[in-house]
Amino acid sequence: MTLRTLISASISRVAISLLLLTACSLEAGAQRFLKLEKDSIPLFRGFAVSFDLAGFAQLQLGDYGQYEGALRLNLHDQYFPIVELGIGRANHDDDEVTGITYKTTAPYFRIGADVNIMNNKHTGNRVFVGLRYGFTSYKVDVSHPVFDDPVWKWDSTFELTDQHCNQQWAEVVFGLDGKLFGPLHLGWSGRYKFRISNNDASLGSAWYVPGYGIQDSSVLGYTFYIAIDI
């Protein structure tokens, strides 16, 4: 066996050992993080329903937004499987610069789970991290008033109606949830979104996607909700 082979074997052993060590410590960390605490609190702690105030305000103040509610299951104040349902709507009428009108209204859903990462999980206040999977199937109408072709000056129209699109996406969630009084909670979540797949039909690119938001600026999202424990 040559010296070079020996050195190579030693480096390989060290690298493999380090990898195993890292994997073990990560696994131990994950187990500790996800391990259900053993105490006298029962596993099933009830449900909570919530309503997103941020999307509602966005829809009232702007030309797109959503009505969104969620049903959250409380498992031992630690795990929170969640279903979020909403109706997203955009009614961008006659853009002041481009003159384009974009309309869509469609339901969407997200499913996922949050984990309460607070040390003392039973205080009623929670710090969440979680994941979501979202899906929507929607129709879009895009139009523009009659305009002159820039070169030939013939009357031109721009109309795409009933463009059947769909999108799947994922979200990484971080949130805070504070107990107000009685069963009432107030909370917010910040979300990092990324598209998994999309079909924009013959539209080109969708602009507002229900539940996901504006395509070109919605990598970050947020909710601000009021919830009530059931």
Next chain:
Amino acid sequence: MKHLVTAVLLLLLTAACSSIECPVKNTVACYYQVNDTLKDTLTIFSHRKNGSDTILLNQSQNPTSFKLPLSYQNGVDTLLFTTKRLAVTDTVWLYKNDMPHFESVDCGVAYFHEIKDVKYTRKGIDSIIIQKTFIDYDLTNPHLRIYFKSRD
């Protein structure tokens, strides 16, 4: 609670930032490549709706390639190719399908096209070959290769 409010405000400020991401290369044109160099001066024009002429290429000397706009919704574009040295005018009819294309409400309207056929007179033009039928923002490869008759 104070921290919660601060965090919400920070998040709202972050989420309030938006950008307009229209494509930088947003010219839709038909890319003509001249086979060899045309040893002549070429002018291309067409007729507007009101009957007046619109010049699309103005006295290009010895062109090797050129890019011409397309009408948004005419099924056929009629183009007149005039050369100076060989004093002739050819008519080119470009048959196409027009497809509205949407990027964002901030980006304006665009049309992509699909070339169906090209017909032409043969006074100064020898032939035109379709190389690529789909016309969009991609102008890296020619759509049409045009062969002119010899000027020697």
